Amino acid sequence: MFNYRLYWTFAKKSFLRSAVYRFDVWSRLGSNVIFLLMWGSIWTALYAGREEAGGVSFQAMLTYIVVSQFLSGVNGAGTPLWEIQEKVRTGDISLELMRPFDVPLRYLFADFGSVFFYMITALLPLYIILFFFMDLSLPNDPLIWLAFSFAAFIGFLIRYCIEMAFGLLTFFLVETGGVEDIFYFAMSLLSGSVIPLWFFPGWLASFASYLPFQGIYYIPNAIFIGEIAGYQILTSIGVQLFWVVVTYIFLRLVWNKASQKVVVQGG
């Protein structure tokens, strides 16, 4: 049933499409670097010359931020929330219903294309240089690299399911500002993208640990710097896998409801 070639073509075309917007690549990269500098300086100031805080060395913390910014570059290259909302409002998505393909999957594969383009043209070159010239703590074990890449990929899928589902909520809402606020708040704080979960006050840390967002940044980052190690890596990835299934079901539910609404109410 799964038409691999078709979805692969979506990825390919979307890769080409990204190549059209070269300026976009540079501006994204620019803002990525600015955020990196910002969070780098904030954490340098917070450590205030100390070698270690909360059992985590300054070097590891800086690595955490650099890796986190890399991942946010990756995640940011997919179809953003506002664009999904826009496509719902203009009816573009409703019209895709009359095509013989699955809409959520089609967007996922298109995202693979654009993310891949952005990664090889901008992100990887930049971050390889950073890894060389900055004093970061890189894992020695290739298995850790592998676990990190896998966790980062699962994190990407979790983020995709949540962002797409949130975007599709536009079908049911007139005013979508609230959804956006919740989404970006969760993405920046609860995911641990700029503050690792171990620095959270106890109640917030346990709150975040019951949510899927930690799987997007915190888990891969913490694996990378060794905060999550040994068998914990497996349980953390297990948690991620659990969330990817849950968020995927959530996305499917929203999509089914949305397409049901389109076909009954005309969108």
Place this chain on the structure above:
Amino acid sequence: MAIIEVDQLMKEFKVAKRETGFLGAMKSLVKREFYTKHAVKDVSFTVDKGEMVGYIGPNGAGKSTTIKMLTGILVPSGGTVKVNGIVPYENRQANAKNIGVVFGQRTQLWWDLPTIESFELLKEIYQVSHSRYKENMDTFTEILGLDEFINTPVRQLSLGQRMRADIAASLLHDPPILFLDEPTIGLDVVAKERMRTFIKEINKERDITVILTTHDMEDIEQLCKRMVLIDHGQKVYDGEMAVVKNRFGKIRTLVVDLEQHSKPLTLEKAEVFKEEAGKYWIRFNREDISASGVITQITQTHNIKDLTVEEPEIESIISRIYQEGFDGVEQPIPVKSGS
């Protein structure tokens, strides 16, 4: 053999009532009231294979709603639809392979990429074989001149080029049925002509069934032998275009420009239905009175500066059917001022 069967089709929408004022807004936060809008009411028709049918109606008549039900992206509230033996909304993806759709108001091409990329994508979406794809592309390139702009990004195409690309895109997978929703909207005369020639040709050569909605009367006159007229969600007329023209073709309009005068214009067997700055639009039935007969009447009391006799245009016929219903039109013409 009927390829499209529509029987007592209905579509109702529930529309939320918007209450005004602060209290109303508060109230609608808690409890919203709805009213039902009947977009399509009890419409039935069948279309045979290879037919070309104009689906005509004013804005908001229910044309697009019907088309959407035929494409499967809307579920009817009542009645049945069958397209090429398939119930569209039950089997949307199978139906998708049988139909081609062009919306004049929006493109289905990938905006940022060269046109050819969208064609290649559609080839994969509809799993068109390589040889068939090549054949079709060759044919369309020849008739529509796609090679002029095939490597240009879609966003840089002119509207005429974009429409040509869009219609080619809708036909790549050899659908037996083609839905065209205002395919000539916004095009210049030459581009419109080119589009019509193409539509006629694929209808004839490939035996593709075409359903066309349009506001362009030239489109209807040139393309559709048959037309289905709908208004307020209901079918007003279904039959040959020629019959409509014959039936209402007897009505002529005389436009006269009169010199300064004080007397009102009174005419027998003809009536003034519009007056503007000394210009009069006069309607008469050719069987009751000739144009010269009307003119003679006028010259008895007024001096004519200028005059023209307008042939009945399908446009005015349709606007009269909209206003008065199909059966009412032949009755004595009601006087409408200023319309």
